[in-house]
Amino acid sequence: MSEQQVKRSRLACLNCRRKKTRCPGERPVCSFCSRLGQACRYNDNVFTYSDERSAATYFQQGIIFPEPFVTNEQDAASDATVAAAEPQSSSVYQFSNPETPLSWDRPSNVRFDSLPNSEVVRSLVNTYFQFCHCQPYCYFQESSFRRRLSSNSTPKWLLLAVIATASGFSTLDYFQARQAEAADCYALCAWKDIHARIFQEDFITIQVVQATNMLAVIDFTAGRYTEAWVKIGLSIRLAQALDLVSEPDPSLLLWQQEEHRRTFWSVYLLDRIVSCSPERSPAILDTDCALFLPVDQTTLSPSPQVAQRITLACLTENKEELGNLGYSGLLCLLASTLGRIQRYNLRRRVPASSFLPWNSESEFASIYSVLLTCESYSPSPIVNFEAVLDQNSAKMANEQNHNSMLGVFCFSHALYFLNQCLLHHPFLIRHHLQSLKAPIPPSFLRHALVTSRENATSLTCLLQTLMKRRLCLASSLGYCALVAGVTHRLFENDGDSLVRQSSREMYDATVDFLCNAPVSWLHFPRLAHALRSFAPDPEASSYLVSSSLLANVPQHPDAEVMWKLLDYGKSSRYTKEAITESELNASSPNGALGSWVTQLDPHSRMPDMSDFDRAIYLNVEAALCPSDIGI
Structure with a gap:
């Protein structure tokens, strides 16, 4: 068997491989196993580390954030079961990393060609959800993302795309004022990994769409116009191939349904924004969008079926339905x-x-x-x-x-x-x-x-x-x-x-x-x-x-x-080419970024993680819907 065939087979879970079924490859639970209600396990090679500290140790030290409140017991139990039983491969990020000491400081000649240590990753994930999530693109349900990160089931290339997006907003001394360079390097590493696997049929998952769309934004804003359009076109076609334009399978876990909707509307919004041009038109047609518009999370009851859902086609026929839209649905319209x-x-x-x-x-x-x-x-x-x-x-x-x-x-x-x-x-x-x-x-x-x-x-x-x-x-x-x-x-x-x-x-x-x-x-x-x-x-x-x-x-x-x-x-x-280095430096931000949290309460300090948990995550999975699709 060739090396490529070995790599491809490892992308499928054990159940799908045994039944010779095409496996979607989602982690920690693929949609096939989720639909049948069976435990989903992957037989990947285990990465060996000389450091004996496990993810659980980091969890206790506060390096990995626990979920403060989970109302969907099925999701939590399923994730916990898979995290305990699933061997880890080199394609997913693990917090136990002995090669890099837990330090904020790095020499000025550091190369950003691999994932940083766990403390830096933690800080960048916090930065992403504070400054990049729903600004305006939204791909994840935050609590589920953190849970998968703590269970070491997040693909490295996806995490690289996340920290590349967040690097430009970080104030860590770790970067030595080289945030832009770090963002480009992390983005390049993520894209190389995706590009090496993109033609493997079992590799195409919703996570690939998420990462590719994030990398497209980085390329576009960096002036790499052609590369950005390649990634934008790829994310659109992959989203269509995965049928993200339609409502998700109701048998999927709630967080999987949520990320399905969020990811599609993020791709849709990016397609509309970058197509503001006399020479290009949006690639996604409104008539193809059978997916419900997002609704604000505060309008939802714990049961997603109770919430009123509207499509774009419905709005064109009945304008009065606009009264049922929140800010998220209004943004998509x-x-x-x-x-x-x-x-x-x-x-x-x-x-x-x-x-x-x-x-x-x-x-x-x-x-x-x-x-x-x-x-x-x-x-x-x-x-x-x-x-x-x-x-x-x-x-x-x-x-x-x-x-x-x-x-x-x-x-x-x-x-x-x-x-x-x-x-x-x-x-x-x-x-x-x-x-x-x-x-x-x-x-x-x-x-x-x-x-x-x-x-x-x-x-x-x-x-x-x-x-x-x-x-x-x-x-x-x-x-x-x-x-x-x-x-x-x-x-x-x-x-x-x-x-x-x-x-x-x-x-x-x-x-x-x-x-x-x-x-x-x-x-x-x-x-x-x-x-x-x-x-x-x-x-x-x-x-x-x-x-x-x-x-x-x-x-x-x-x-x-x-x-x-x-x-x-x-x-x-x-x-x-015309802009000078002095103009670029003059345009650098002076002063720290503000926060939506402090905007909501001008007299409050920036909360620590426990405060943030209580404010953000309270009943977060009881009202799961594409509300803050902030695209």
């Missing part, structure tokens, strides 16, 4: 709307058969209707974000999983404003109208321009609020800032002096956000450089933002520049 705007407005070529946008049957009218309906049925008003944030953070402080809910709340507001900005963008709407070659109603154009400026202002104010409070930020908020900044730049040439002054102030605030945001996303300084370099022709720009000039608007000399700026991928990449 807004992501769907973003995809529709991309296909309709963010296009160089306008279909000749398109209805005029002021026609009630047009796609423009349909999209705008959805946005207004979202505004009407939103769980909180989409106005004066800072005041609404204060109100909702006070409410959420008493809810379980409030940390994730607040992240979803903030990003859903940002996505709403981004949708409005792109739908009514002066450059895009003029391009669309000129392509149709039809007389323009003055009131329609006037309303579109006012809506564009108001929502760009609201979006900039939201970003300033997050920056002022030093809260963690999603990488895609950089694109939100860029779209708002381009809009402000155009309105600096408005005929009204007050509008010009206000737009200049908002433009400066947007650049300030990209330069000083408390986050280490590598593409933020590139976006700031692109926005600073954008100096549109004053006369041509004044035509774009004038509601009195309805016809014969000359071609804008900076049209190609604006197409690039509105392309998320190109704007993150095409200034990569």
Whole structure:
């Protein structure tokens, strides 16, 4: 038997190998064994260590966090049984690691080409769930992830992807101020491991989708545009191959069903965000999504079957169902709307058969209707974000999983404003109208321009609020800032002096956000450089933002520049060579990141783990659902 065949066979559990059944390979319990209610065991080679300290020893020392409260006894018992009986292979991470001493300090010439020691891993996992989980992508149910980590059943490549994502947010001395390098190295190690196994049929599991999607975000923000698109496309196809677009098998354990939903909607959201481009379209069709929209965890009863569930298709037929959506479902609906705007407005070529946008049957009218309906049925008003944030953070402080809910709340507001900005963008709407070659109603154009400026202002104010409070930020908020900044730049040439002054102030605030945001996303300084370099022709720009000039608007000399700026991928990449090292360093975050927890209670200190457990995990598995899908 070849070495490759040996490796492949070890990926299947003993039951599936004995019955010659195709094993999905999930750990600690594969879906086949879960469905039959039988113990699932893997016959892997045991890693031998000279250190006699086991995972249980680290558990007692507090290096591995126990689950504080588990209401689903079947899940806990199943995980415990498998953890006790399952031999460990080199493909999963084990906390007993004698090769690296338990120390925070490492020499400056360290190479980040393997997993760090257990204390560093613990800290990075904490950092991930504090700053990256639901910001906006969510793949795991936290308590189950920690339980699998403590039972040594987490694949190394998945853990590498997690700590690569978290490294940029870490303040550990261990990294010696080389967080960006560490993130790239850990991501590369994870991808090499996945790439070496990806063509093994038994290797494809939901964990591969999770890791690949996380690595795609790292590549995208680092400017590795082509590599990112390969990983994004791969995660989408793998998700479709695993049928993540459909509801999970009800016989699966609750945490497995939860991660099924969370992972799909994270892939869906990333697909929508990175497809903000004149040259690309989202790969996942809304009509293929048979999976229920996520619901907020606070709306759930202990029995998942009692919770009301809605699909995207249901919402298109019955808008009143929007009243049953929480922030998580609203976020997915807004992501769907973003995809529709991309296909309709963010296009160089306008279909000749398109209805005029002021026609009630047009796609423009349909999209705008959805946005207004979202505004009407939103769980909180989409106005004066800072005041609404204060109100909702006070409410959420008493809810379980409030940390994730607040992240979803903030990003859903940002996505709403981004949708409005792109739908009514002066450059895009003029391009669309000129392509149709039809007389323009003055009131329609006037309303579109006012809506564009108001929502760009609201979006900039939201970003300033997050920056002022030093809260963690999603990488895609950089694109939100860029779209708002381009809009402000155009309105600096408005005929009204007050509008010009206000737009200049908002433009400066947007650049300030990209330069000083408390986050280490590598593409933020590139976006700031692109926005600073954008100096549109004053006369041509004044035509774009004038509601009195309805016809014969000359071609804008900076049209190609604006197409690039509105392309998320190109704007993150095409200034990569132009930006200087000093600009990159100037964009480094100063001051510590804030926390959603301290936002909810401004007078509280950062809780230790036991406090965090009590606040976050109380009844966490009794109300298991894709609530904080914070994608």
